[in-house]
Amino acid sequence: MFVPAIKGQGTEEQQKKWLPLAYKFQIIGCYAQTELGHGSNVQGLETTATFDPKTDGFVIHSPTLTSSKWWPGGLGKASTHAVVYARLITEGKDYGIHGFIVQLRSLEDHSPLPGVTLGDIGGKFGSGAYNSMDNGVLRFDHVRIPRDQMLMRLSQVTREGKYVNSDVPKQLLYGTMVYVRQSIVADASKALSRAVCIAVRYSAIRKQFGSQDGGPETQVLNYRTQQSRLFPLLASAYAFRFVGDWLNWLYTDVTQKLEAKDYSTLQEAHACTAGLKAVTTSATADAIEECRKLCGGHGYLNSSGLPELFAVYVPACTYEGDNVVLLLQVARILMKTVSQLTSGKQPVGTMAYMGKVQHLMQSKCAVKTAEDWLNPAFIQEAFEARALRMAVNCAQNIGQAANQEEGFYERSPDLLESAVAHIQLIIVTKFIEKVQQDIPGHGVKEQLQNLCNVYALYILHKHLGDFLATGCITPKQGALANEQLGKLYAQVRPNAVALVDAFNYTDHYLGSVLGRYDGNVYPALYEEAWKDPLNETVVPEGYHEYLHPLLKQQLKLSRL
Amino acid sequence: MFVPAIKGQGTEEQQKKWLPLAYKFQIIGCYAQTELGHGSNVQGLETTATFDPKTDGFVIHSPTLTSSKWWPGGLGKASTHAVVYARLITEGKDYGIHGFIVQLRSLEDHSPLPGVTLGDIGGKFGSGAYNSMDNGVLRFDHVRIPRDQMLMRLSQVTREGKYVNSDVPKQLLYGTMVYVRQSIVADASKALSRAVCIAVRYSAIRKQFGSQDGGPETQVLNYRTQQSRLFPLLASAYAFRFVGDWLNWLYTDVTQKLEAKDYSTLQEAHACTAGLKAVTTSATADAIEECRKLCGGHGYLNSSGLPELFAVYVPACTYEGDNVVLLLQVARILMKTVSQLTSGKQPVGTMAYMGKVQHLMQSKCAVKTAEDWLNPAFIQEAFEARALRMAVNCAQNIGQAANQEEGFYERSPDLLESAVAHIQLIIVTKFIEKVQQDIPGHGVKEQLQNLCNVYALYILHKHLGDFLATGCITPKQGALANEQLGKLYAQVRPNAVALVDAFNYTDHYLGSVLGRYDGNVYPALYEEAWKDPLNETVVPEGYHEYLHPLLKQQLKLSRL
Incomplete structure (x- = not known):
């Protein structure tokens, strides 16, 4: 994050000076x-950088205990x-949060510079994981840096201490945020697919119960209860992979638009990446722990790999x-979009479906049989109606409050919940779009279609209350979806191991x-057990x- | 578990001989x-104990790698x-699983006895937790023990090798199971209340956002999103405490009935304790991790206490x-009870409500306003109808299958899901019963009533799909419940810290x-940070x- 910060907020000269030093490890940032x-x-950060015109520099200071920098990795x-x-702070005025390059330790003997207090x-959480990272604490006691170590791409302080905004648009900063968050979504799929790969393979090996007259027991992967917990996670791993790929495309698209000073999709792109970050990371953290439980007692051993995967992932x-803070940001943009629907402003990108408000507010799901739920059009419309109706309900309830903020x-x-519904719609949509493309390999497309349906119907079943409360589907249609889900599990079962082998992870x-x-x-x-030091x-x-x-x-005879 | 096993399955002589040795630490079992x-x-255990009439003893043997004993604590x-x-195995016949007292190590120098392989x-999971417990592996290579080390309370092997059942009823063993599981439910409340105490207190200290013109920020405990995640867990801690107290009474009741050879409530008591064990432990494990997340980044530090609490608790x-296995046992008993409803057999204890099948299958919830949901009778009936209708639906679906087992x-x-609904009904019922009693202390009863309502309406909202799909309530009534829940959070807020202080935990x-x-x-x-060894x-x-x-x-100049 040291390098992206300098790239995003440093001037060309600052980038030219500091990036090579960081790349070549002549400094560690x-x-x-x-x-x-x-x-x-x-x-609300409290650390201050006060400009001192006498020395043409800033004084970096931690005025309170709570202003101590805390958590930065490698610090x-x-x-x-x-x-x-x-x-x-310059000319007595507080201009808010800005970035400053500060040297912390001597390059000769690594001792902290005067006024700098550093520690771990x-x-x-976990026995390895983040314990190998020196997340640190840092306090400043009036540490001085030269003026040119303020990152000055977006705003500057002049020699005289005047605060000046540059002509670089602030929106450019969003590009970095979209980039970082799309990589977090890609990582969610990686972590989840690792956990699912372990749990699926072990569930095919582990046998329990079901033996008749001393014959072989049943692979636990054959139990419907195991499948109903595990296959939705397998489907989620694929779903997050595809939405992550799409998000990567979105980043390129946003970057190009930003360079052309087109900010029309920026808000929607922000909502989409923030929401996808929140929904995929929460789901992945829960799923890793569920995979651990699905491996029974042995999942609790470090040698299963799952405890550390969880401890490393949950941050x-x-x-x-924070996922809740991000979802509230998504909700704000949803509420704004709903309020603009009547003014004729057409929502863009992943919010475009909200433009179909008149249809979606009164549409009736046409599903009549369990198989009807395999039709992506029915799934798509049910998810769109659910997301839109929840958002409109929220907007109406807020509208009844004394004021907007109180209502919010x-x-x-x-x-x-409304934000989650919107984001789940995006994931389902991108999965459906993916499996409608040409996909090479015999039978691969069919398997992915199964997983797409498992994902959608699992979410529908899990959030059945949303769909029923908003009248998007009937209880009968909900039961049909659940019935179809059971049939899909049976179809996924023979290919489950192949579908995790496809991640191509080495042991x-x-x-x-x-x-x-x-x-x-x-x-x-x-064999692994005997390697424990206790067994020496x-x-x-x-x-x-x-x-x-x-x-x-x-001990009774002891004098103590 | 060594001592309870000998108490439950050992003869009086065996108890007389072995229990004092275990109590006085002359042996460690x-x-x-x-x-x-x-x-x-x-x-399906594979370890064998084969009777050898020549030596009047058993040969204990691990015939396969998978028969290695694995996990016993302290082993x-x-x-x-x-x-x-x-x-x-005696006279060439396999009589299934029995218990045997086996000496593993020399009492002189602690070395494993011949034929015994032992290790950790x-x-x-976790950095402390179960890592201080020497969960072990144990293999036997034809280890001989005398015949009188078979636990012979329920069945015996004679000097000649005949297998004989004693006249002690096998049902007595259920008593031990009920005892162990009721203590697990009590522990769930303890662990959950610890986590909730930490999260509530910290949420009152932590401030974030909401500052106007540099004024104080808002305590995160004041945010509705924090309350909607945290207060249901606070309510759950109390709910599990009360249902645990009741379960403790049930254990006494079952024990007295068993001693009087009255087995009429045994099955229901078994279903109830098994199900409560499953539901409370799963909810507690999830809740501890949720409390950790509710403490933001600092919850990830070991000094928060939450990572280790989670790692110690999840097993x-x-x-x-295993919770899924237990819930399926509950479901089997539910299905059996449903099938007997038409025969006029009245369900007992926590299943008695199922006797009201004709009323509950067609009852309509009478709630008209949000405040109506404060009426325990409405809550009780909605939960009873939900549990019963889900069970009856399952029974009908199973009935349509080619055969019962396939359908199951x-x-x-x-x-x-049906089993969970039944168990949640029990928890809600026992909470309602508790707050209908006299409760000393000014205003205490009112606070507990609030928590009882929070618990019930939170479960209703979380499982809204169940209630709507079975037609127990209407979407409008669901929305009223959710509205009332929001009002309850506002009422709990001023007392939240007092409600966790009431657990009376020392720092x-x-x-x-x-x-x-x-x-x-x-x-x-x-201060805690500086104690880290890295900071020496x-x-x-x-x-x-x-x-x-x-x-x-x-490094470039290095010769490597």
């Missing part, structure tokens, strides 16, 4: 934004420099925008004895000191 | 049931003895009966810098070896 007291509310022990976000913030729900506050839990990358490609799970578990001795250390006296009741 | 290849399916390094579950199974979803298999995902027990009673969170976080030096170890050459680009 980190991104110091979050503080002990402020995360989501960046505008505690490794970084020599940081991009520090601080309130810019301590242990974190994604919090960093780069009171209805914020409903707004979260080394998976890092799981349960998820081995060769299925040789039990010998691997057994047969009689454990401490036996003679503690256990033996206890067993022989000699 | 563990409970060796689960194997590498078998957990939930106890009847790897500490235990000198184990109750080993193995297939009893390796690292587990409860798997041990003592195909509908098992629906059966899980030491909570083990969380975020959950401190005095609210002095930020200084505590800061200002310049980290390895700097001169690795970082300095990298920064100075001297």
Whole structure:
């Protein structure tokens, strides 16, 4: 984040000077934004950068304990420099948060520079995971930097201390945010597919119950309960992959439009990436833990790979925008879009469906049989109607409040659900679009169509209350969807292992004895156990000191 | 579990001999049931205990790799003895799983006895948690024990090798199961209330956004989104506490009935404890992680106490009966009860409501205003109707299948949902019963009534699809419930901190810098960070070896 920050907010000269130093490791840079007291509310950061015209520089200072920089990765022990976000104060006026390049440690002996206090913030979730990252704490006691270390692409402070905005449009910053978040969506698919690969393969090996007269037991993958928990996650892994690919295209599209100073799709692109970040990371975190549980007791062993996968993954729900905060941003844009529907302004991109408001508010789902739910047009319309009606309901409820902000506050839990419905529609739409394309490989398209239907009908079943409450489908149609879902599980079953093999992960990358490609799970578990340091001795250390006296009741004779 | 096993299945002589040895630590015993290849399916265990009339003893043997005992706590390094579950074979016949007391290690030098292989199974989830427990692996190579080390309370093998059942009724074993599971429900409430206490207190300290003109920001506990995620968990902690207290009473009741050879409520008591174990542990595991997320980034630090609380807690979803396996047992009993409704057999205890089938299948919810949902009678009937209609739907669908087992298999995902609905009804019912009693303390009863309503309406909203699909309530009534829920959050808010203070946990027990009673969170976080071993030096170890050459680009000159 040090490099993107300088790329996004540094002048050409600053980029020319600092980027080579960072690329060649002549300095190690980190991104110091979050503080002990402020995360989501960046505008509330307390660190100050006060311009001193006498020295033509800034004084960087931590005025309170809560202004201590807290969490930046690599800050505690490794970084020599940081991009520090601080309130810019010049001529007695606070101009809000800006970025500054600050040297933290000596390049000779790595000792912190005068006025700089640095440390690691301590242990974190998991036994490995983020514990190998020196997330740090940083305090400044009136540290001075030259004026040209303020990142000055978007605004500058002159030699005299005047604050001046440049002619570079601020909207360009959104490009970086879209980029970072689309990569988080791609990572969600990667993490989820790893967990699903482990759980599917192990479920094909693990057998339990179902033996008749001492015959072989049933593979747990054959149980409908296992399938109903696992196959929707398999389908989600594919769904997130395809929506991630599309988001990558969106980033290119947004970048080109920004360069042409076309900001017409920017808000919609922001809502879409922020919402997809929130929905895919939350779903992935839950899914990894579900995969762990689906591996039974052995999933609790580190050798299964799943505990660490979970511990490493879950921060994604919090960093780069807390998921709830992001969904509320999506909801704000949805409410704005709804309010503009009557004025004739046509919504764009992933919100275009909202333009069909008159149709969608009164459309009736035409599904009559379970098989009808395989028709993507029925799925698409049900999801569009659900998302739109929830958004319109929220807008109407807000409209009844004394004022708009109070209404938004009171209805914020409903707004979260409305935002999720909108984002799930996007994921379903992009999956449907994908499987309508030509897809090479014998039978591949058919399998992906199955997964697309599993994903859509699983979401429909999980959020059945939304669909029924808004009258988008009838209880009978909901039951038919559930019936079709059961049939789809039966169709996915024979290809489930192939569908995770298709991720093409090596055993080394998976890092799981349960998820081995060769299925040789039990010998691997057994062998892995003996590598534990406790097994270096047969009689454990401490036996003679503690256990033996206890067993022989000699502790009673102890003088203590 | 070593002691309960001997108490439950040992003869009086065996109890007299072995219990004092275990109590006085002259031996350390563990409970060796689960194997590498078998957990939930106890009847599929592979370890054998073959009676040898020549020596008047049993030969304990692990015939396969998968028959290795795996997971027993304290087995790897500490235990000198184990109750080993193995297939009893005598006169060439396999009599299924029985318990045997087997000495594993020498009482002189703790070395494993001949034929016994022992080890630890390796690292587990979390950085502390179960890693301080030597969950072990154990293999037997034809280990001999005397005949009188078979636990012979329920069945015996005679000197000649005859297998004989005693006259002690096997149902007595259920008593132990009810006991263990009711303690797990009590533990769920304890773990959940710890997490909720931390999250509520920290949410009162943490401020973010909402500042007008530099004024104070808003406590995150004031946000409706935070309340809608956190207060249902607070209500759940109380709900599980009360249902746990009731379950403790049920255990006493069942025990007395068993002693009087009255088995009439046994099946219902089993369904009820198994189901409550499943529902409360799953909800608690999810809730702890939700509380962690509700603490934002700082919840990811070990010093928050939440990562370890989660890692220690989650095995409860798997041990003592995997939650899905248990819910399917509940569902089987529900299906049996439904099938007997027409025969006039009256369901008992927590299933008694099913006797009102004619009323509940066609009752219409009478709620007309949001406030109507505060009437416990309306809540009770809606939950009863939902649970019964889901069970009856499942039974009808199963009835349409070619055969009963096939139907049960195909509908098992629906059966899980049906079982959950039944168990949630029990929790809601016991909460309602509790708050209808006299409760001392000014205003306490009113607060508990609020929480009871929060719990019920939260479950209703979360499972709205169930209620709407079965026609128990209308979409309008669902919306009124949600509206009332919002009002309840506003009423809980001023008392939220008091409601977690009421758990009366010491800071030491909570083990969380975020959950401190005095609210002095930020200084505590800061202070805790400096205790990390990485902070013992200002310049980290390895700097001169690795970082300095990298920064100075001297690595290029390296000969490697």
